[in-house]
Amino acid sequence: MAIAERDGTDVRRPRMFIGGEWVESGTGKTFSVDTPAKRGKVVAEVPRGNAEDVDRAVRAAHAAFPAWRAVAPRDRGRLLLRIAEDVEAQVDDLARTLATETGNAIRTQARPEAKSVADVFRYFGGLGGELKGETIPLGEAYLSYTRREPLGVVAAIVPWNVPILIAAWKIAPALVAGNTVVLKPSANAPLAVLELAKICEAHLPKGVLNVVTGTGEEIGTPLAEHPLVAKISFTGHTETGKAVLRKAADRLVPVTLELGGKSPQILFPDAGDERTVDGVIAAMRFARQGQSCTAGSRLFLHATVYDKFLDALAGKLATFKVGDPLDEANDMGAIVSGQQFEKVTGYIGDGMKQQGARAVVGGMPPKDGPLAEGYYVEPTVIANVRPDWRVAREEIFGPVLVAIPWSDEADVVRLANETHYGLAAYVWTRDIGKALRTAHAIDAGWVQVNQGLGQLVGQPYGGVKQSGIGRENSLEGMLESYTQRKSVTVNLIF
Ligand code: NDP
Numbered sequence: 001m002a003i004a005e006r007d008g009t010d011v012r013r014p015r016m017f018i019g020g021e022w023v024e025s026g027t028g029k030t031f032s033v034d035t036p037a038k039r040g041k042v043v044a045e046v047p048r049g050n051a052e053d054v055d056r057a058v059r060a061a062h063a064a065f066p067a068w069r070a071v072a073p074r075d076r077g078r079l080l081l082r083i084a085e086d087v088e089a090q091v092d093d094l095a096r097t098l099a100t101e102t103g104n105a106i107r108t109q110a111r112p113e114a115k116s117v118a119d120v121f122r123y124f125g126g127l128g129g130e131l132k133g134e135t136i137p138l139g140e141a142y143l144s145y146t147r148r149e150p151l152g153v154v155a156a157i158v159p160w161n162v163p164i165l166i167a168a169w170k171i172a173p174a175l176v177a178g179n180t181v182v183l184k185p186s187a188n189a190p191l192a193v194l195e196l197a198k199i200c201e202a203h204l205p206k207g208v209l210n211v212v213t214g215t216g217e218e219i220g221t222p223l224a225e226h227p228l229v230a231k232i233s234f235t236g237h238t239e240t241g242k243a244v245l246r247k248a249a250d251r252l253v254p255v256t257l258e259l260g261g262k263s264p265q266i267l268f269p270d271a272g273d274e275r276t277v278d279g280v281i282a283a284m285r286f287a288r289q290g291q292s293c294t295a296g297s298r299l300f301l302h303a304t305v306y307d308k309f310l311d312a313l314a315g316k317l318a319t320f321k322v323g324d325p326l327d328e329a330n331d332m333g334a335i336v337s338g339q340q341f342e343k344v345t346g347y348i349g350d351g352m353k354q355q356g357a358r359a360v361v362g363g364m365p366p367k368d369g370p371l372a373e374g375y376y377v378e379p380t381v382i383a384n385v386r387p388d389w390r391v392a393r394e395e396i397f398g399p400v401l402v403a404i405p406w407s408d409e410a411d412v413v414r415l416a417n418e419t420h421y422g423l424a425a426y427v428w429t430r431d432i433g434k435a436l437r438t439a440h441a442i443d444a445g446w447v448q449v450n451q452g453l454g455q456l457v458g459q460p461y462g463g464v465k466q467s468g469i470g471r472e473n474s475l476e477g478m479l480e481s482y483t484q485r486k487s488v489t490v491n492l493i494f
Helices: 051-070 074-089 091-102 107-127 163-176 191-202 216-225 238-251 274-283 302-315 338-353 409-417 432-441 475-481
Strands: 015-017 021-023 028-032 040-046 143-151 153-157 180-184 209-211 230-234 253-256 264-267 298-302 359-360 380-383 401-405 424-428 445-451 483-491
Touching: 015 191, 015 483, 021 380, 021 483, 028 153, 040 091, 040 191, 051 153, 051 180, 051 209, 051 216, 051 380, 074 091, 074 107, 091 107, 091 163, 091 191, 107 163, 107 475, 153 163, 163 180, 163 191, 163 216, 163 230, 163 475, 180 216, 191 209, 191 409, 191 424, 216 230, 216 238, 216 264, 230 238, 230 475, 238 253, 264 274, 274 302, 274 424, 298 302, 302 359, 302 401, 338 380, 338 401, 401 409, 409 432, 432 445
Parallel strands: 153 180, 153 230, 180 209, 230 253, 264 298, 264 424, 298 401, 380 401, 424 445
Antiparallel strands: 015 021, 015 209, 028 040, 143 483, 359 380
16 A cells, blocks of 8 residues: 555555645654564554644534535446445455454454444445434424434544454444544554544545544544544544543543443353354354454353353364465464464463363463464363452453353343343354243343344444444444434425
């Protein structure tokens, strides 16, 4: 990509995107992006922006807003459709960058993520005509109607685990609704987001989309505080989300929050055979090193099938190929950073210290050999876990599944709901009554029965309890998150 000049050491030096220009930070400072595939290997030096850069970007977005909102919605949509085509043409470049910076395996994760970004732009590109209002029946003497109006400058703050897909979930609906955007990618994974911005640049007027790079404190905080930001859409940790919400409260700015999870998988005895194994693995997002907000990381296994199912699960996971994310043969790559690696292995160590805990597969990562060269953790399943242990309560955000036995339906639903999270859930049974009873009783924004898929665009997506506020990735999400209704009432007998 042209945004990244390469020097003799093959380190990329992209710039950030403000007001339609590719710029350094005001201070000229940069930060390093490493690849998790090899400890300490720097792959890019990226501008380290600060509050002044945020201010420049927000002002550029604010200046671009009046002209952008005046573009007819279907014409805004057409531009998104062109972006979708260009993303599709560049899927392989995006996938390589994603795999390099995030550690996500190219075949199973990075390429599918890049393809999904095209789907998201295409979906929202077709929604321009849905920004409809209503007429209100006040009587023959009046015409009263509502308009869906954009909010203004949207601050979009995204994490590193699926960086361009989550960026697209915010950019595409915000833009088609007539808002302008300032986006902050995670300092762990800014490169593919900048490449996506490069693709968008060819189709959008200057200032409509801006990307400011830097740390959470130096960029995220001033962005959340900026007086010209009219809406914040944040995806990340629950605690960071609360901090953003506090900032927004000071200015009464609306906020969409997509936060953490500790999602349950409830497996009934009739589903305790090998056919369910692949689904449980998919729901746990092992192929993304478990680094997914919707990871079904608490497996409630019925006691009658507990040992047999765990044997089958361990057998399948032992065949998983873990290694270089750029190698097409690998199923699973590396944990995103040294900091996350320490956190994940800390949880494994803590879980394994508990009385009776048993790793049926995986465990602490190898100390030597090729996997020790990067931040690799093998798929890990810990059995005989009690619901009150830390590994069963806290979001690990790593490839660590805990298995908890159960025997009473009401009891397992209670255990599944005994968490402050409520993002996703998975129910495994061929008994439709049990499946739907359980799906309705679980506190979660999204319950899947007999499948463990990722989000498909069009389904309203978001969490309950401390997993978030609001819905996105859908028509309803676009209307609720990125427009506001205005009522206009006309007296016809004046
Ligand atoms: P963080 O909350 O650490 O970071 C998210 C984003 O916020 C990053 O861009 C980060 O910047 C930025 N940030 C950090 N501190 C602040 C601050 N004080 N003010 C404003 N912005 C800030 O989350 P992670 O990136 O580690 O992502 C993992 C978390 O995201 C998990 O909890 C996961 O469950 C959740 N998540 C939720 C999803 C959902 O749809 N519900 C989807 C995907 C992930 P920087 O990284 O540069 O510090």
